[in-house]
Structures are given as C-alpha cells and as structure tokens.
Amino acid sequence: MAESSETATLAAGCFWCVEAVFSRLRGVTKVVSGYTGGTVPNPTYGEVCSGKTGHAEAVQITFEPETISFAELLEIFWRTHDPTTPNRQGADIGTQYRSVIFYHNDRQREVAERSKQEAGETDPRPDPIVTEIVPFTSFYPAEESHQDYYGLNPHQSYCRLVIDPKIRKLQKEFTGKLKETSP
Numbered sequence: 001m002a003e004s005s006e007t008a009t010l011a012a013g014c015f016w017c018v019e020a021v022f023s024r025l026r027g028v029t030k031v032v033s034g035y036t037g038g039t040v041p042n043p044t045y046g047e048v049c050s051g052k053t054g055h056a057e058a059v060q061i062t063f064e065p066e067t068i069s070f071a072e073l074l075e076i077f078w079r080t081h082d083p084t085t086p087n088r089q090g091a092d093i094g095t096q097y098r099s100v101i102f103y104h105n106d107r108q109r110e111v112a113e114r115s116k117q118e119a120g121e122t123d124p125r126p127d128p129i130v131t132e133i134v135p136f137t138s139f140y141p142a143e144e145s146h147q148d149y150y151g152l153n154p155h156q157s158y159c160r161l162v163i164d165p166k167i168r169k170l171q172k173e174f175t176g177k178l179k180e181t182s183p
Contacts, residue, residue: 003118005029006065008073009036009102009136011056012081013089019165020150024123026179027067027175032060033149034141036102042077042140050092064081068177070108073165074101074115076174080166083119084127090162102136114130 012018015033023031035048038055048055065074081089083099101116103109120129136147139146149162171178 001122004064004066005062006070007032007104007110008061008063008108009058009104009139010061010073010077011037011058011100011102012077012083013057013060013099014092014098014162015057015142015146016149016158017081017089017163019148019167020159021076021166022059022061022073022150023112023148024167024179025063025073025076025174025177027064028073029064031060032139032141034058034060034139035096035176036060036136037100037134037137041138043144045143048096049094051096055096055140056098056100057096057142058100058139063138070111071115074112074119076170076177077101077127078115078119079173081169082125083129084123084125084130086130095158099131101108101131101133103133104136107118109135134171140179155174 019033034117035043035055036058038053040053043053047053087095087098089097103112117121150159
C-alpha cells in the first residue's frame, strides 16, 4: 500500500456488486468484500445472512486520493445503488444489505455528510436517502469465494442480471474515472 493511500468502507447492498463497481476505478488499488457494522467477531457469510450479527455486506476500498478523492468515490456510491431503500437492494433484503458509509476519520465524516445532503437534493427518486453515516470500527474480510466474484463468475445469472447493469451505468456515466483496463 502506498504511503498516500486511504481507506474507504462502504455498504450498498450485495458486496459482489459494490466490489465490481469500485474495482474498475482509476486510483483504486484494492477492493475487499467483507462484513462490518455488527457485533459478532469474524462472522461467516451464513451468519451475516441470518441477519443476527448486525453486520452489513461491505467493501473496503484502498485508494489514492491524488487520483480519486473520497468525495468522488461517494458520487459513484450514490449513483450505483438505491440509497432510498432501507435494508434492501433489489431482491436482496435484510439488514445486511443496508446502505452505509463507515467513516474512518472526521474529514471523511464531514465529506460524507455533505455528499449525502447534495445527493438528497439532486436524487430524482421521491423517497429520502436512508444511508447511514457511522464510524468505522472493524472489518472482517469475507470468505475467498466472495472475493472478485464478478470477475471470476461473469456469466453467472446474478452477475448478468444484477451486476452487469451497474457496470454499464458506471461505464456510461463515469467513463473518465475508469481504469484503462478494467477487470
């Protein structure tokens, strides 16, 4: 990790989707799918899916702020999921699919609060944004089978039906922020 790297931790529904989106961005050097925001240490996927751990499926993003800022990451975050649905993204339902920004410091909290306000003012959906902004505590990487899921399973039906449209939207709306060779 470069000395100038920062970490962002975001939850926006299924971590396969979020990882696939953010791994394509210039300045993002690493994206890890995992669990955060709950009370159970070292949870398993099955435990998190039960809804009893309090964890959200999330990604931890390592990025170079001189190439892509935290504010730019959040702009993409708002546009690539529905932040107006509590505990749900599409057919994925439960507290583990909630929308959350886990800030790592006061600057990230301030940027997140400002970004959420701006997103609420410009979001065309009639419902208010329900995304939580909470302090980061701990992150538990998901099992290896969940890492780079889209990259390893691009023809799987969930990937085709749910992730492909997010990638197309990213490519259309954020062309200038994409890596030259996206995964």
